[in-house]
Amino acid sequence: MFACHFRASDYRALLPALFVRAIDYVTTQDLNALDPGRHTIPGIDQDDAFFMILDYQTAAESSVGPEFHHKYCDVQFIIQGEEQFGWTELTDEQHQQLSHDYHYDPQKDICFFDQQLMTLSYETMSHDQFYLFTPRTAHMPNLSVTTTSQVRKVVIKIKYPA
Template sequence: MIFGRLDNFDLERASLPEAVLEGLRFLSETDLASVPAGRFDIDGDRIFANVQDGLTRAKDENRPESHRRYLDIQYVVSGAETIGFAPLAKAGPVTEDLAETSDLLFYDVMNDEMPLVLSEGSYAVFYPWDVHRPGCAVSNPGEKVRKVVVKIRL
């Protein structure tokens, strides 16, 4: 897992993998506050972004998840959310396997979960060896958040 802020992009770029840099360039060069929600192809199915408008939920209403073929860059455009994360080895058994259709595995248990607050302008990179629980409330469920999830095939 990597945590950063887009306003530090010039400082952080030397330490980031090229694939992550491609996703962060899209985030830094796009007016994400005004684009419509939906999918944006950056490089076909190799790199694409999903712009999402939603409401945060209580932690117990969101399931931990992981991916096999893609890493996620989760970026908050406006609002804030908490994302729980842990090493994949700390996840319990897979409870729903959607890996073939949408590269998504769900779990009921994530031991040693650490909370990470993403506020406006911050991002986190989750690799297939990270399990994460996005969309959780920072304080009160139901707060608006606009976020972008950049998917990068490994």
């Protein structure tokens, strides 16, 4: 997992150009005015990157467990509300075994697994930074910090440069 403040310029040098273009575009939009759902990024093929606006209530526990992906990285950040997430890095072997045992869905590019299998670290999302989850970063979002919170969040999906 990679966390970075939007005001820090170092992520522009560290991340691939596609990531920087997508983050820069999305953060210049009026995200409160956009409808929930999937949105394209002008000048970037929608198979390479797109973003979603999500509105939901956080919960004390996840109903689906941690998730990971194969094709896309997630760049997530909070617009409104507060949220905690769990995360852990997977080895290539764990990624492959969990994909098999828990039936990775290639159509949705997602695999959920039993959170009891891994020890997760927990973080509270800050409004002034973004969080990058690669396909080898299992993450469990949408958790309450102290009480249930109404959240508006952005998830930018960027094709993993494999």
